[in-house]
Amino acid sequence: MITSVFRKSTPLILFLVVILMLVFFFIIIFQDLSWINSGVSIVKKGGLFFILLGSIFITNFVAKKNGLSKDSSYTMLFCFLFLLFFPSVLGNMNLILSNFFILLALRRLISLQSLKESKEKIFDASLWIFVASLFHFWSILYIILVFISIIFHVARDYRNWVLPFIAFFAVGIISIAVSLIFNKDLIGYITENAVLNFNIDYFTNTYQNVAFSIYLTVALFFVISMFASLSSKLLFLLSSYKKI
DSSP states (O other), rough: HHHHTTTTTOOHHHHHHHHHHHHHHHHHHEEEEEEEEOHHHHHHHHHHHHHHHHHHHHHHHHHTTTTTTTTTOOOHHHHHHHHHGGGGGOOOOOHOOOOOHHHHHHHHHHHGGGGGGHHHHHHHHHHHHHHHHHGGGGGGGGHHOOOOOOHHSSTTTTTTHOEEEHHHHHHHHHHHHHHHHTTTTTTHHHHHOOOOOOOOOOOOHHHHHHHHHHHHHHHHHHHHHOOOOOOOOHHHHHHHHHOO
């Protein structure tokens, strides 16, 4: 029944996703009512909900725009289900913001295959990734995808290789300016967040273990499929270079 409902993308489905997200969001945040007494906290919770909702719609837009899900709404369904698996994410504002900016970056990278406005897309994607790293430092690893996209699509123009570094300096200069204006210790903030932590202290009950197992299985399936398609594309590129 669920598959038949989400088989087509209609305004009714969008409304249903919004309602489900709203119910799920309120169930989680009303477990702790301390934020109700602060107007700033209420605004933050409202902004958090809209960012989460925006992340789901961006993911769905990218999937439909590139023919990944055709005309279905399965993308929004899976996003919502993954949030159900890891409800503690709602308590991490920085992680949600970082995820939102990473989605904006991936949107630009995926559209790079059209070869239109490639330089703008590379710069935008790099910029969003570096902005995301300000909220969650290890998001900076997504910059590897920018260089992979350059290799596959626009490697011949040397200027494309320079654009990620320009975006890095742009974000760096803006971050330094903001830290000076608001008297923040930028270096201390970076060193505090650029820490590797291999302690697995989240999975403390059966529900969390099952949720992680399902997520890991689905993620491995898509990662293996991705690398299989990348390897075939790389072989095609090598053969085309040989012909030239």
